[in-house]
Amino acid sequence: MSTLPHYQPLSETSAAAPFVARHVGPRDDEIATMLATVGYESLDDLTDAAVPETIRTLSGLDLPEASTEIETLEELRQLSRRNKDQTQMIGLGYHDTVTPPVVIRRVLENPGWYTAYTPYQPEISQGRLEALLNFQTMVADLTGVPTANASLLDEATAAAEAMTLMRRAVRGGPDRIVVDADCLPQTIAVLRTRAEPLGLTVEVADLDAGLPEGELFGLLLQYPGVSGRVRDLSGLISDAHARGALVTVAADLLALTLLVPPGEMGADVVVGSSQRFGVPLGYGGPHAGYMAVRSGLERSLPGRLVGVSVDADGNQAYRLALQTREQHIRRERATSNICTAQVLLAVVASMYAVWHGPEGLREIASRTHRHAATLAAQLRASGVEVVHEAFFDTVLARVPGRAEAVVAEAAELGVNVGLDGSERVRIACDEVTTEADIAVVLKAFGTGLDTGHETGESSWAIPENLQRTSEYLTHPVFNVHRSETSMLRYLRRLQDADYALDRGMIPLGSCTMKLNAATEMEPITWPRFAGVHPFAPIEQAEGYLELVRQLERWLATITGYAAVSLQPNAGSQGELAGLLAIRAYHRSNGDTQRDVCLIPSSAHGTNAASAVMAGMRVVVVASGDDGTVDLDDLRAKLAQHGDRLSAIMVTYPSTHGVYEEGIAEIARLIHEAGGQVYVDGANLNALMGLAKPGEFGADVSHLNLHKTFCIPHGGGGPGVGPIGVREHLAPFLPNHPLLPEAGPATGVGPISAAPFGSASILPISWAYIRMMGAAGLKLATQVAVLTANYVAVRLADHFPVLYTGRNGLVAHECIVDVRPLTRTTGVTVDDVAKRLMDYGFHAPTMSFPVAGTLMIEPTESEDLVELDRFCDAMIAIRKEADRVEAGEWPADDNPLCNAPHTASSLTKDWEHPYSRDLAAFPPPVLRDDKYWPPVRRIDGAYGDRNLVCSCPAPETFQEEGDAD
Numbered sequence: 001m002s003t004l005p006h007y008q009p010l011s012e013t014s015a016a017a018p019f020v021a022r023h024v025g026p027r028d029d030e031i032a033t034m035l036a037t038v039g040y041e042s043l044d045d046l047t048d049a050a051v052p053e054t055i056r057t058l059s060g061l062d063l064p065e066a067s068t069e070i071e072t073l074e075e076l077r078q079l080s081r082r083n084k085d086q087t088q089m090i091g092l093g094y095h096d097t098v099t100p101p102v103v104i105r106r107v108l109e110n111p112g113w114y115t116a117y118t119p120y121q122p123e124i125s126q127g128r129l130e131a132l133l134n135f136q137t138m139v140a141d142l143t144g145v146p147t148a149n150a151s152l153l154d155e156a157t158a159a160a161e162a163m164t165l166m167r168r169a170v171r172g173g174p175d176r177i178v179v180d181a182d183c184l185p186q187t188i189a190v191l192r193t194r195a196e197p198l199g200l201t202v203e204v205a206d207l208d209a210g211l212p213e214g215e216l217f218g219l220l221l222q223y224p225g226v227s228g229r230v231r232d233l234s235g236l237i238s239d240a241h242a243r244g245a246l247v248t249v250a251a252d253l254l255a256l257t258l259l260v261p262p263g264e265m266g267a268d269v270v271v272g273s274s275q276r277f278g279v280p281l282g283y284g285g286p287h288a289g290y291m292a293v294r295s296g297l298e299r300s301l302p303g304r305l306v307g308v309s310v311d312a313d314g315n316q317a318y319r320l321a322l323q324t325r326e327q328h329i330r331r332e333r334a335t336s337n338i339c340t341a342q343v344l345l346a347v348v349a350s351m352y353a354v355w356h357g358p359e360g361l362r363e364i365a366s367r368t369h370r371h372a373a374t375l376a377a378q379l380r381a382s383g384v385e386v387v388h389e390a391f392f393d394t395v396l397a398r399v400p401g402r403a404e405a406v407v408a409e410a411a412e413l414g415v416n417v418g419l420d421g422s423e424r425v426r427i428a429c430d431e432v433t434t435e436a437d438i439a440v441v442l443k444a445f446g447t448g449l450d451t452g453h454e455t456g457e458s459s460w461a462i463p464e465n466l467q468r469t470s471e472y473l474t475h476p477v478f479n480v481h482r483s484e485t486s487m488l489r490y491l492r493r494l495q496d497a498d499y500a501l502d503r504g505m506i507p508l509g510s511c512t513m514k515l516n517a518a519t520e521m522e523p524i525t526w527p528r529f530a531g532v533h534p535f536a537p538i539e540q541a542e543g544y545l546e547l548v549r550q551l552e553r554w555l556a557t558i559t560g561y562a563a564v565s566l567q568p569n570a571g572s573q574g575e576l577a578g579l580l581a582i583r584a585y586h587r588s589n590g591d592t593q594r595d596v597c598l599i600p601s602s603a604h605g606t607n608a609a610s611a612v613m614a615g616m617r618v619v620v621v622a623s624g625d626d627g628t629v630d631l632d633d634l635r636a637k638l639a640q641h642g643d644r645l646s647a648i649m650v651t652y653p654s655t656h657g658v659y660e661e662g663i664a665e666i667a668r669l670i671h672e673a674g675g676q677v678y679v680d681g682a683n684l685n686a687l688m689g690l691a692k693p694g695e696f697g698a699d700v701s702h703l704n705l706h707k708t709f710c711i712p713h714g715g716g717g718p719g720v721g722p723i724g725v726r727e728h729l730a731p732f733l734p735n736h737p738l739l740p741e742a743g744p745a746t747g748v749g750p751i752s753a754a755p756f757g758s759a760s761i762l763p764i765s766w767a768y769i770r771m772m773g774a775a776g777l778k779l780a781t782q783v784a785v786l787t788a789n790y791v792a793v794r795l796a797d798h799f800p801v802l803y804t805g806r807n808g809l810v811a812h813e814c815i816v817d818v819r820p821l822t823r824t825t826g827v828t829v830d831d832v833a834k835r836l837m838d839y840g841f842h843a844p845t846m847s848f849p850v851a852g853t854l855m856i857e858p859t860e861s862e863d864l865v866e867l868d869r870f871c872d873a874m875i876a877i878r879k880e881a882d883r884v885e886a887g888e889w890p891a892d893d894n895p896l897c898n899a900p901h902t903a904s905s906l907t908k909d910w911e912h913p914y915s916r917d918l919a920a921f922p923p924p925v926l927r928d929d930k931y932w933p934p935v936r937r938i939d940g941a942y943g944d945r946n947l948v949c950s951c952p953a954p955e956t957f958q959e960e961g962d963a964d
């Protein structure tokens with residue numbers, strides 16, 4: 001019996017081979033070998049033994065027959081053709097831009113960048129950490145406030161994070177935030193979604209007459225306003241400060257190259273989007289939102305922050321700073337639930353600035369501004385009222401009685417402009433605007449372009465007092481890479497510093513680092529996916545809408561849910577959306593008191609942080625010795641909280657890597673108590689085709705398309721975190737004020753800025769499902785379970801496997817315990833992780849969910865050669881630890897505690913009790929192909945004490961280098 005009926009024998013594979021044989025790593029014979037090691041006859045036997053019968057699905061996956069890679073690309077091309085190719089001048093926070101081709105090739109379409117993991121192992125992530133430090137420096141320079149983070153999910157959620165930051169910073173006091181009516185409408189809507197469960201009041205006000213009366217904790221301004229207007233904000237800011245409030249300014253980075261930055265006007269926080277720095281519109285995302293804060297607020301900054309520190313040789317090195325703010329450690333007291341952010345897009349935006357430099361950016365901004373000024377002058381000359389005197393790129397024209405007609409006429413002529421209310425038309429210029437575009441817009445207004453008008457005063461509409469005089473982007477990195485050769489090599493150098501999936505496996509428990517196939521990735525840069533504005537008329541985005549609806553249906557059949565929303569742009573946002581749906585459901589039943597969220601102690605940190613954001617109180621449920629939810633403790637907590645129970649959030653299979661038998665019983669108990677069951681679906685890679693959360697008792701789940709469904713991790717984003725819900729929660733899915741098709745009218749409001757979140761990367765997951773089909777997805781799950789069990793069996797004699805489920809089996813990942821080793825040898829889980837770098841591997845997940853352990857998830861994409869290479873490395877490291885235990889090497893001078901070893905550390909005087917060979921080439925085969933970590937072990941605490949979050953001056957590198 002063949003275990004793999006879907007496979008053609010390898011000898012027959014060709015371009016037309018089924019994709020499943022490309023996605024799944026092991027060949028038939030390798031699967032047979034692994035099955036024999038684990039002790040099962042077939043994949044079905046293995047999964048029958050591992051997966052409890054109570055959760056097995058009886059319904060298959062209702063998916064179309066798998067198509068080939070070529071067919072899939074053709075189908076996607078057909079879909080993309082149903083999106084209209086228009087010139088986009090709608091504004092509303094999204095602007096067309098040119099991704100520098102060298103950045104497309106070397107970054108956006110380069111697996112060396114997009115398949116990297118979040119830089120939790122900084123020694124092997126120096127390249128993207130440097131790129132992110134460039135991003136932070138760019139944002140800090142342009143905004144005029146000193147500390148920026150390494151991206152947030154989008155502008156609207158960044159503003160919402162700023163709202164809660166301001167609330168935290170102003171202890172006590174009122175619950176009211178005042179929001180400028182000239183803010184982006186989607187920002188205001190997301191703010192309302194986020195404010196409501198926290199009991200905050202959002203008051204939208206026209207600020208022309210100054211701040212409204214009364215107390216407030218925060219003020220949010222937009223600069224330039226959505227209407228295009230540019231005004232001096234310093235008066236409003238000082239008024240707000242005088243009332244004890246903080247001020248956030250949502251600002252446009254390109255405008256800030258010409259305008260006095262918010263920091264110089266006194267802003268405490270600046271947020272926004274870096275989209276127009278070379279990141280395609282993509283129907284709304286993904287784009288990197290940003291946040292920067294004035295000094296004194298660094299430690300309340302949400303999201304990830306890159307900082308500078310030193311390594312074991314005293315050399316400068318980068319790593320994530322102040323991680324104790326994050327949910328992994330602080331859980332329900334975290335500053336935010338943000339986990340996955342938008343690293344890849346932040347890298348693209350930062351490289352746009354590296355490529356153009358300060359003069360280039362100023363030139364692009366000036367050109368953009370001049371087009372807008374010309375347009376305004378021409379409109380005025382032909383008798384059209386232009387509302388604002390001062391603006392950057394956006395012109396607001398008042399045309400009572402014919403605004404709609406003008407918009408329609410422009411669209412007819414190929415240009416999308418914005419309708420603002422019933423009388424005004426908004427036209428936003430950008431990097432790609434041409435004189436011809438301006439002529440078309442004028443034609444839509446019924447007037448022509450008079451080229452004589454183009455020069456002189458009329459082509460500048462930024463008042464003197466708002467013109468920027470301060471410098472920015474003075475660091476050499478923004479000033480030296482002007483030739484493509486130089487840029488090419490800079491990008492290559494950074495890429496080479498990093499370890500990504502294109503070098504070897506990244507066996508991260510809970511993070512499913514599987515293949516991101518080239519065919520899946522190809523469509524995302526196609527113009528008809530990349531060039532669509534999120535607020536283009538829906539008739540112009542038929543292809544996207546069809547793709548969204550199909551993907552929703554496919555995810556619904558995979559999860560067993562009734563309805564799916566693709567809007568949340570990360571797992572954390574899906575959690576919030578799901579919990580808000582639960583909250584709204586209880587309230588619709590009159591159960592306003594239900595606010596307790598039970599969360600097992602092993603849960604991912606985002607769970608607790610999201611529950612708090614949804615206005616819930618977190619109550620922790622204990623885990624038993626076997627790692628499963630302690631049912632007695634659960635019953636006790638239910639009795640204690642009675643009708644205040646809102647929900648339980650459990651991960652299934654649990655973060656302990658086993659299929660818990662008790663899930664159906666847990667769901668029954670919760671439902672009996674009137675609660676709802678949230679199943680965190682990050683581990684769906686263990687379930688697809690075998691079990692469906694919507695069938696085994698869950699009411700809602702988020703999925704991570706950037707884990708299970710092949711969207712690459714991007715070095716820490718982008719992500720997509722859709723939620724699936726059962727019928728009774730469907731009325732409470734997210735929606736969007738600017739697009740009714742985005743969700744139910746009764747929904748909880750928008751969770752993301754864009755109606756379909758990060759729409760432009762949905763083709764990746766669509767293509768994966770389309771090419772795998774029902775049988776392929778099930779096979780992938782079965783192979784993922786097999787590889788995890790194979791690794792568990794191979795390592796068991798060397799590192800105890802902490803938890804197992806039925807028949808001693810694990811699910812798709814396993815936790816190996818390093819604590820016994822630490823007790824007997826002093827070798828820590830950190831030492832093992834860093835030593836793996838010397839062996840050419842990225843470490844597994846460290847110390848989550850149990851301190852002192854490693855969680856290994858090999859996935860179905862890794863073949864037996866790579867799995868064995870990894871197991872051999874782990875076993876060899878164990879033997880090295882034994883030599884420490886035997887006293888052969890001192891506890892403070894051995895290859896483990898000194899790992900990782902850099903090339904330069906070998907060339908110095910060598911006084912260690914082990915050889916250079918053993919340090920660098922533990923398996924001799926590495927001589928032929930070695931990844932060299934660029935820095936030695938990094939001292940994180942040093943960097944937190946001496947916080948530096950922007951590019952250090954080049955001299956500091958010099959000094960450090962000379963010192964050793």
Ligand SMILES: *Cc1c(COP(=O)(O)O)cnc(C)c1O
Pocket residue numbers: 338339340510511570571572573604606607651655680682683704719721
């Ligand atoms: C990854 C993960 C999350 C969070 O997803 P993000 O996209 O990073 O926000 C939540 N829960 C679990 C179990 C996860 O593994």
